[in-house]
Amino acid sequence: MIRPHRSHPLWFAFALHRVSGLGLALFLPAHFYLLSLALTDPVSLDSYLALAENPLVKVAEFGLVFLLAVHFFGGLRLIALEWLPWSGRQKSLAAGAVAAAFFVSGTFFLQAV
Amino acid sequence: MLDMRLYMLQRITALIMAPLTLGHIAVMIYAIQDGLTAAEILGRTQGSLAWFLFYGLFVVAVSIHAAIGLRVILHETLGVKGAALRLFTWGVGLVLLAMGGRAVWAVTVL
Amino acid sequence: MFCHGDWSTGLSLEREELEVAIWRGDATGGGFEAFRVPAQDSQTVLDVVAWVQQNEDPTLSYRFACRVGMCGSCAMMVNGVPRWTCRTHVKKVLKDKKVTVAPLRNLPVIKDLATDMDPFFDKWIKAAGVHHPSKTRDDPIEPVDPSSATRLEADTGIECINCSVCYAACDTVTGNAEYLGPAALQRAWTLYNDAKDAGQQTILDAVAGNGGCHNCHSQGSCTLHCPNELNPMKAIAGLKRATAASFFKKRK
Amino acid sequence: MSSNHGIERHDTDILILGTGGAGLFAALHAQQSAPAGTRITIAVKGLIGKCGCTRMVQGGYNVALGGGDTVERHFMDTIVGGKWLPDQDMAWKLCEQAVVRVRELENEVGCFFDRNADGTLHQKAFAGQTADRTVHKGDLTGIEIINRLMEQILSRPLEKLQEHRAIGLIPTRDGASLAGVLFIDMRSGRFRFVRAKTVLMATGGGPTMYKFHTPSGDKTMDGLAMALRAGLSLRDMEMVQFHPTGLLAGEHTKMTGTVLEEGLRGAGGQLLNGADQRFMFDYDAQGERATRDVVSRSIYAEMRKSNVTENGGVFISMSHLGPENVRRKFPGMVKRCADSGFDLAAGKVEVVPTAHYFMGGVVVDPDTRTEMEGLYVAGEDAGGAHGSNRLGGNGVANSTVYGGVAGDVMGADIRKMGALRDPDETVLNREVERACHPLSRKPARIQELRKTLQDVMWEDVGVMRTAPGMERGVRRVGEISSELMELGVDGSNLAFNLTWHDWLNLRSLCDVSEVVAKAGLARENSRGAHFREDFPEAGAMEDSYFTVARKRGNDVEVGREDVRFTIVRPGETILPEGEPETLVEAG
Ligand SMILES: Cc1cc2nc3c(=O)[nH]c(=O)nc-3n(C[C@H](O)[C@H](O)[C@H](O)COP(=O)(O)OP(=O)(O)OC[C@H]3O[C@@H](n4cnc5c(N)ncnc54)[C@H](O)[C@@H]3O)c2cc1C
Ligand code: HEM
Ligand code: SF4
Ligand code: F3S
Numbered sequence A: 001m002i003r004p005h006r007s008h009p010l011w012f013a014f015a016l017h018r019v020s021g022l023g024l025a026l027f028l029p030a031h032f033y034l035l036s037l038a039l040t041d042p043v044s045l046d047s048y049l050a051l052a053e054n055p056l057v058k059v060a061e062f063g064l065v066f067l068l069a070v071h072f073f074g075g076l077r078l079i080a081l082e083w084l085p086w087s088g089r090q091k092s093l094a095a096g097a098v099a100a101a102f103f104v105s106g107t108f109f110l111q112a113v
Numbered sequence B: 001m002l003d004m005r006l007y008m009l010q011r012i013t014a015l016i017m018a019p020l021t022l023g024h025i026a027v028m029i030y031a032i033q034d035g036l037t038a039a040e041i042l043g044r045t046q047g048s049l050a051w052f053l054f055y056g057l058f059v060v061a062v063s064i065h066a067a068i069g070l071r072v073i074l075h076e077t078l079g080v081k082g083a084a085l086r087l088f089t090w091g092v093g094l095v096l097l098a099m100g101g102r103a104v105w106a107v108t109v110l
Numbered sequence C: 001m002f003c004h005g006d007w008s009t010g011l012s013l014e015r016e017e018l019e020v021a022i023w024r025g026d027a028t029g030g031g032f033e034a035f036r037v038p039a040q041d042s043q044t045v046l047d048v049v050a051w052v053q054q055n056e057d058p059t060l061s062y063r064f065a066c067r068v069g070m071c072g073s074c075a076m077m078v079n080g081v082p083r084w085t086c087r088t089h090v091k092k093v094l095k096d097k098k099v100t101v102a103p104l105r106n107l108p109v110i111k112d113l114a115t116d117m118d119p120f121f122d123k124w125i126k127a128a129g130v131h132h133p134s135k136t137r138d139d140p141i142e143p144v145d146p147s148s149a150t151r152l153e154a155d156t157g158i159e160c161i162n163c164s165v166c167y168a169a170c171d172t173v174t175g176n177a178e179y180l181g182p183a184a185l186q187r188a189w190t191l192y193n194d195a196k197d198a199g200q201q202t203i204l205d206a207v208a209g210n211g212g213c214h215n216c217h218s219q220g221s222c223t224l225h226c227p228n229e230l231n232p233m234k235a236i237a238g239l240k241r242a243t244a245a246s247f248f249k250k251r252k
Numbered sequence D: 001m002s003s004n005h006g007i008e009r010h011d012t013d014i015l016i017l018g019t020g021g022a023g024l025f026a027a028l029h030a031q032q033s034a035p036a037g038t039r040i041t042i043a044v045k046g047l048i049g050k051c052g053c054t055r056m057v058q059g060g061y062n063v064a065l066g067g068g069d070t071v072e073r074h075f076m077d078t079i080v081g082g083k084w085l086p087d088q089d090m091a092w093k094l095c096e097q098a099v100v101r102v103r104e105l106e107n108e109v110g111c112f113f114d115r116n117a118d119g120t121l122h123q124k125a126f127a128g129q130t131a132d133r134t135v136h137k138g139d140l141t142g143i144e145i146i147n148r149l150m151e152q153i154l155s156r157p158l159e160k161l162q163e164h165r166a167i168g169l170i171p172t173r174d175g176a177s178l179a180g181v182l183f184i185d186m187r188s189g190r191f192r193f194v195r196a197k198t199v200l201m202a203t204g205g206g207p208t209m210y211k212f213h214t215p216s217g218d219k220t221m222d223g224l225a226m227a228l229r230a231g232l233s234l235r236d237m238e239m240v241q242f243h244p245t246g247l248l249a250g251e252h253t254k255m256t257g258t259v260l261e262e263g264l265r266g267a268g269g270q271l272l273n274g275a276d277q278r279f280m281f282d283y284d285a286q287g288e289r290a291t292r293d294v295v296s297r298s299i300y301a302e303m304r305k306s307n308v309t310e311n312g313g314v315f316i317s318m319s320h321l322g323p324e325n326v327r328r329k330f331p332g333m334v335k336r337c338a339d340s341g342f343d344l345a346a347g348k349v350e351v352v353p354t355a356h357y358f359m360g361g362v363v364v365d366p367d368t369r370t371e372m373e374g375l376y377v378a379g380e381d382a383g384g385a386h387g388s389n390r391l392g393g394n395g396v397a398n399s400t401v402y403g404g405v406a407g408d409v410m411g412a413d414i415r416k417m418g419a420l421r422d423p424d425e426t427v428l429n430r431e432v433e434r435a436c437h438p439l440s441r442k443p444a445r446i447q448e449l450r451k452t453l454q455d456v457m458w459e460d461v462g463v464m465r466t467a468p469g470m471e472r473g474v475r476r477v478g479e480i481s482s483e484l485m486e487l488g489v490d491g492s493n494l495a496f497n498l499t500w501h502d503w504l505n506l507r508s509l510c511d512v513s514e515v516v517a518k519a520g521l522a523r524e525n526s527r528g529a530h531f532r533e534d535f536p537e538a539g540a541m542e543d544s545y546f547t548v549a550r551k552r553g554n555d556v557e558v559g560r561e562d563v564r565f566t567i568v569r570p571g572e573t574i575l576p577e578g579e580p581e582t583l584v585e586a587g
């Protein structure tokens, strides 16, 4: 539940950063596992990769790349906020980070289909 | 809970990963255009010291970064602290490092 | 929930009424009770609460002092948002003539709407939020250029009334018991920029520890809700920058 | 009832009541001056530093810091402003020590006051001053002073009793010295008796028995009521300062009575009556810029003529100065009015004179000592420094200077004091009984009776006074006082029981109101804040007297004492010959 004191852009940016970070952290072991299949079993890696043609998986992939992109731009925004001279435009920057993430992951998605 | 040291580690690893991620996404966008196969991936990466360093660095950074990140989330949402929290952080970091290391080994060295 | 109607008091029926839900209880728990309060032209949330205590339920506890937004003792959660109640007009927060009032978040409740603010102030002191003198009463007053960059920076945080609204708004405070919180850190940053303060390193050490500035996730709720339009988020970013700079300097 | 309440007891060496400028400074200085190992306890009705009026100081702090201004000039302004009634030795110490105190505030406590472009302190002139003297931090000077002091105290290892309300000064069996103070721990509702070798009372007076008043809600004359019961002498009790422009927003809101700052009139704000006409020039050639007392009386006169606004006051209007301009110049005031639903910049805001400061108080010497061994009084609780009128900016100077003095003196005196003194248990029990009085009676609404008292004081002992009016006032206050004894409070849960404290507040206010009215009757001339329609003349300055009230048995007796001109006599000055009358440029 979004409590009233939270309903504002910068809190959402925080939540998004946390969710994406968490999502990536959960996905990462799976990703590593898959890649290491190359070591033991290239064939099944291929069969996994073939799965990628499945539209559902494509959407999931899009989600993943979106998470990475959103976390990436959001993270850069945070580091800029913390280390560069202060900018009063945090809300715009947060929105910009999300937009950039959509752009990147959208591009990725369009390339993939 | 998060002191100066952990904070700096998390920020520095983030900054290390930033260009690497960008590179990775760019390669993926390029690579995915005509479908992915294991051979293709391996063909690009295997035996390449550059790719080894690229992904190796990424794995080290991401292990530290994610371990600290999950530590914060665990503490703030479940209130875990002290030795248990330290154990968790190290555990996550080492597991990621091991799994990531194996993957990098698989795609670049063998 | 039970309802204390005020029909018995013989108020005129055409007078509009507000439906007010007030949290009652103490450290061991509690819940909301409903009251009906006559609406008035000029009426703050504090007035509403006081009306209930003076007319409906004499055991209702709350805290206020100055009634004009200077002392920072009247803050409560109003419709789920932390606010100074003495300067919040009910019209601003009313939804369908309804409003809920609860004790400030993130602080232990003493009774009903009154919280124990000690943890907030303990952290203020822990963040080195006390002047570190460089002179004594026998010295002349130090000339300070009011337009210098550091003075301008210090001025942005100086009007904090320690109302704890930001502290209540911050979810990091909720999750992390040690976190010093926005107001204390802002005070540290203000002192850090004060030309007269001799404790810069003390301050950086105090805010770089376990519950220090590095725990802030820039949620920005502090800045959004601060009734004095101060910007603790910015102050904390300042501390992060200053500590990071000194971190790199020391490594060299 | 009382026997059911076990009294918790504990001991300390130095006990301080109140955390305004006086209380906090006393704690700081006591810690610096007392021998190592001295136990210091600070007890307060609210939270440390978050109650009382010092925090609410807007305009600033008077101190002569050179640039032509001198302690002598500050002193003369204080004496002349107080219409020759101040205790001159106290006034002198106030002006002299303010110089040290302000350096202490800046250099040791960490306050930052506004600077000129060249880096020196910015000083401005309030009405009644002949030099630019008032240092300030924007228009929130009190917040800066109290926050910094509060940090100092919070960071020190003193014993802190928050939300502890003092309800009785308990003497020794022989009545000559103070043994300790009885409190209610407001959070639990239990009694606590604290013995101490020295006690500073700095509860800050506060004329909140008037329909319109500015002080903080926790201030209800508890200190003076306690002092009265303890048999101490109170002086200048008729002297209630009204601020001309308190916000008028209706009876039901606590905003009513709060100050709209003086600067508004200074900057050209106009006062308009209900018919939208300017009226100040009908009363004084200075118009809106006349002094506080004159403007207050003029507004009051206009109100009597029923030339009033909807809520029964007058308007202050700033819009002719340009809303943008007003917004820029008075951002704090404009925002505060806007929060309360009024447009100060472009509209008109209803105002009314409002009781602001209490010049009267306990008779003390310039070292804050009282007649009772072990009891010290400083700040707004102490009488004498201001005489009949307090200059804007002298209030916080007074509380910080004398709070510091009290701390020093207590720290020194304690070395000479042997053991803690034992209380007169009868008095102790009587005080407990007193506080428990309402708990055994049928619960009733307290607030209505407080409103009645406030109306009575406003009507009969207010801005303009007459003998018949004040006599009626005395009678009506007496009736309210008796009625209060019949009102009960639901005592089922005494923890944080505000209604119980409302009752106790009203008890203190009734007791002190009676003294104010009686002292007003005893002064048969008009000086400063005290204006008698039946005695409009000030009387010969040479023959100045001040009133002294004390309780004998159940009665309050008011006498007069001659002012001693220990430093300067009326008609004379201590400024060097040839000094200009004022250093403030007109305009
Ligand atoms: C709105 C406003 C503006 C002002 N502006 C100025 C100005 O610009 N310049 C100026 O010089 N002066 C100004 N004054 C006056 C000035 O604030 C006071 O003169 C001065 O601050 C009084 O200080 P104090 O320490 O005596 O009392 P306070 O600061 O009022 O402190 C009294 C303390 O005693 C506590 N207390 C009360 N009763 C009890 C009890 N029973 N038990 C325990 N504790 C108790 C209170 O809670 C409080 O902590 C202003 C006053 C007001 C109200
Ligand atoms: C690619 C560049 C990346 C950047 C610039 C970046 C940046 C950041 C930053 C600045 C934070 C701190 C946020 C805060 O304290 O509020 C953070 C937190 C986090 N990051 Fe990253 N990150 C990156 C990649 C990753 C990756 C690949 C993962 C996944 C494995 C990840 C997982 C996390 C987690 C779990 C958190 C904790 C989130 C939280 O505290 O709410 N990050 N990241
Ligand atoms: S920063 Fe703002 S919200 Fe926080 S305590 Fe200070 S005034 Fe209150
Ligand atoms: S809300 Fe909390 S997380 Fe940081 S920006 Fe403010 S302190």
Ligand code: FES
Pocket (backbone or CB within 6 Å): C064, C065, C066, C067, C068, C069, C070, C071, C072, C073, C074, C075, C084, C085, C086, C087
């Ligand atoms: S009562 Fe002082 S800030 Fe609200």
